[in-house]
Amino acid sequence: MKAFFALFRIDMKLALRERSLIFFGYMFPLLFFFGFAEFLHADRGGAINYVVSMVLTMGILGNGLWGAGMRAVQEREANILRRFKVTPITPTPILLASMVTGWLLYLPAVGLVLMLARTMYGMAPLAHPVSLFAMVSLGVMAFRAIGLIVASVVNTMQETNIAVQLIYMPMMFLSGATIPITVLPPSVQTFSQFLPASYLVTGFQGIFLRSETLAQNWAPALAMLVTIATGTFISTQLFRWEKGEKTRKSAKLWLLAVMAPFLAMGA
Amino acid sequence: MPPPVQVQGLTKSYGDFQALKGIDFEVHAGEVFALLGPNGAGKTTTVEILEGLRPRTGGSASVLGFDPETQKQALKDRIGVCLQDTNLPDKIKVAEALTLFGDFYERRVDEDNLLKRLQLWEKRDVFYAHLSGGQKQRLALALALINDPQVLFLDEPSTGLDPQARLEIHALVQDLRVERRTILLTTHYIEEAEKLCDRVAIVDEGRIVAIGTPREIQARTMGHSTIEVLCEKPVPEGELPIWTGSERVALSADRHSISVTSRHPGKTLVELVKWLDERGIELADVHLKRPTLEDAFIELTGKRLRE
Ligand SMILES: Nc1ncnc2c1ncn2[C@@H]1O[C@H](COP(=O)(O)OP(=O)(O)OP(=O)(O)O)[C@@H](O)[C@H]1O
Ligand SMILES: [Mg+2]
Numbered sequence: 001m002k003a004f005f006a007l008f009r010i011d012m013k014l015a016l017r018e019r020s021l022i023f024f025g026y027m028f029p030l031l032f033f034f035g036f037a038e039f040l041h042a043d044r045g046g047a048i049n050y051v052v053s054m055v056l057t058m059g060i061l062g063n064g065l066w067g068a069g070m071r072a073v074q075e076r077e078a079n080i081l082r083r084f085k086v087t088p089i090t091p092t093p094i095l096l097a098s099m100v101t102g103w104l105l106y107l108p109a110v111g112l113v114l115m116l117a118r119t120m121y122g123m124a125p126l127a128h129p130v131s132l133f134a135m136v137s138l139g140v141m142a143f144r145a146i147g148l149i150v151a152s153v154v155n156t157m158q159e160t161n162i163a164v165q166l167i168y169m170p171m172m173f174l175s176g177a178t179i180p181i182t183v184l185p186p187s188v189q190t191f192s193q194f195l196p197a198s199y200l201v202t203g204f205q206g207i208f209l210r211s212e213t214l215a216q217n218w219a220p221a222l223a224m225l226v227t228i229a230t231g232t233f234i235s236t237q238l239f240r241w242e243k244g245e246k247t248r249k250s251a252k253l254w255l256l257a258v259m260a261p262f263l264a265m266g267a
Numbered sequence: 268m269p270p271p272v273q274v275q276g277l278t279k280s281y282g283d284f285q286a287l288k289g290i291d292f293e294v295h296a297g298e299v300f301a302l303l304g305p306n307g308a309g310k311t312t313t314v315e316i317l318e319g320l321r322p323r324t325g326g327s328a329s330v331l332g333f334d335p336e337t338q339k340q341a342l343k344d345r346i347g348v349c350l351q352d353t354n355l356p357d358k359i360k361v362a363e364a365l366t367l368f369g370d371f372y373e374r375r376v377d378e379d380n381l382l383k384r385l386q387l388w389e390k391r392d393v394f395y396a397h398l399s400g401g402q403k404q405r406l407a408l409a410l411a412l413i414n415d416p417q418v419l420f421l422d423e424p425s426t427g428l429d430p431q432a433r434l435e436i437h438a439l440v441q442d443l444r445v446e447r448r449t450i451l452l453t454t455h456y457i458e459e460a461e462k463l464c465d466r467v468a469i470v471d472e473g474r475i476v477a478i479g480t481p482r483e484i485q486a487r488t489m490g491h492s493t494i495e496v497l498c499e500k501p502v503p504e505g506e507l508p509i510w511t512g513s514e515r516v517a518l519s520a521d522r523h524s525i526s527v528t529s530r531h532p533g534k535t536l537v538e539l540v541k542w543l544d545e546r547g548i549e550l551a552d553v554h555l556k557r558p559t560l561e562d563a564f565i566e567l568t569g570k571r572l573r574e
Contacts, residue, residue: 002370002371003370003371005370006366006367006370006371007367009367010359010363010367013359013363014356014358014359017358018358075356078354079350079352079353079354080353080354080355080356082320082350082352082353083350083353083354083355083410084371085320086318086319086320086343086346086348086350087343087368087371087372088340088341088343088344088371088372088373089371090340
């Protein structure tokens with residue numbers, strides 16, 4: 001517990017000292033927001049809700065997948081994690097601190113987007129702000145958890161980029177996050193059911209477009225929770241402190257296990 | 268009380284390559300012990316096995332009574348470590364790093380005192396990336412001391428530092444020795460081993476080729492002392508005698524200085540001085556050159572250390 005708070009404090013400080021946080025964390029979502037809002041004429045006919053839901057989903061995917069992986073991989077490559085390996089701590093506080101930091105730092109971006117949508121594009125006040133907050137939080141943490149798994153499997157920054165792209169792209173275009181799922185061919189629609197991002201999109205659409213509560217979207221919320229729990233657990237199993245460390249065989253089995261719930265839910 | 272560090276028949280293979288071929292040694296409480304050896308000898312492999320960082324292939328090891336492979340957590344809480352290859356995040360400040368690592372241990376010492384002791388007090392708000400090599404190394408030592416460990420592992424603590432920074436590290440190790448902490452360090456600087464350590468093990472190609480106090484190791488090798496005398500006036504013409512223990516005698520061209528290599532420098536010197544005295548020759552200067560640990564090292568391993 002002491003180790004978690006110590007790591008969390010340092011993670012926050014280090015993140016706030018990175019200029020890329022401002023850029024990728026806050027500028028990017030805003031660029032997309034204004035881009036989509038103007039392109040889709042969001043000031044007319046309620047399209048703004050659709051824009052907000054899309055921008056937040058993209059942000060959560062990006063923040064989780066890229067944000068979680070980058071630092072872990074960088075620190076392993078630079079022999080920084082080795083130094084932590086000779087202390088009595090386990091991977092758990094490291095991973096949890098990274099997850100909580102990512103979540104906290106993403107919240108201002110959410111607030112910013114909602115405020116701009118409300119003031120500039122006349123979005124109606126949120127029917128269930130707490131539900132939205134909960135869904136955003138679950139989403140960020142779920143994708144952080146997936147990002148951490150990726151980070152423990154890849155070895156270099158280049159590999160991280162490739163692996164994250166491979167996950168990010170299908171999730172962006174096949175989950176309904178950007179292109180409405182109904183225009184996709186039926187086979188792709190089936191595939192989409194297996195993507196964690198689809199659940200996030202479904203949850204967002206329920207809360208945003210249909211003014212539902214979190215309780216009414218319990219299935220997507222549960223999917224996120226399951227992702228967080230299994231993802232975090234697996235990343236503690238796969239965690240590697242050093243470049244030279246090989247992924248344990250038992251850990252690879254756990255990786256398969258994470259897929260299982262989604263296969264089950266998709267089916 | 269058993270020795271805090273015990274290693275028996277330790278082996279380690281990386282794939283087909285045998286990095287350690289059976290290492291045995293003990294480090295006693297309060298002792299400074301060095302593993303001295305050339306690149307790739309297996310020094311880092313040995314200490315990192317003891318720190319619980321790498322699994323061993325065979326043999327047994329115990330540190331403070333813990334098995335480094337099965338009792339990692341308990342062990343890591345009690346030891347201090349300075350790794351050979353490591354870093355901290357660029358944008359962490361000196362004092363922050365110390366606070367962070369302090370929170371990982373059950374027991375911790377006062378950070379401010381530690382910063383002052385390692386002359387980092389003025390640098391406490393400086394980013395890690397902006398520290399000099401010597402300052403980074405002092406911070407590494409501060410981190411190793413944050414949990415007030417009884418046993419310290421220092422892997423090449425002074426490598427790559429300028430002479431001034433190296434002396435600072437030496438002074439600190441000497442302080443830690445006075446505090447009766449047990450220290451296992453690795454080095455490829457002979458002077459360092461000679462100056463800091465109670466005992467040294469010379470490691471080469473995964474084996475210990477000699478172990479003992481620096482003096483014992485010097486004595487055990489065949490490297491012999493050389494006596495050099497400078498005379499006030501030239502030595503008279505004619506053959507020089509064979510003094511007890513002498514092996515090689517050389518006379519300079521001006522017949523003013525004699526150099527004798529000997530197995531028994533004490534006896535040789537007495538006889539040499541007597542011989543000169545009998546001929547009414549006064550001594551201007553005398554030198555006795557003992558074999559160094561370096562001579563011993565070269566003789567034992569057939570190698571020079573990198574420098
Ligand atoms: N992870 C590894 N995988 C494969 N071989 C390794 C690994 N680590 C070390 N070795 C090999 O084992 C041998 C011993 O390496 P080690 O790092 O212990 O030497 P060292 O005495 O510390 O050398 P140096 O003075 O350069 O630090 C070397 O030949 C090295 O190449
Ligand atoms: Mg080494």
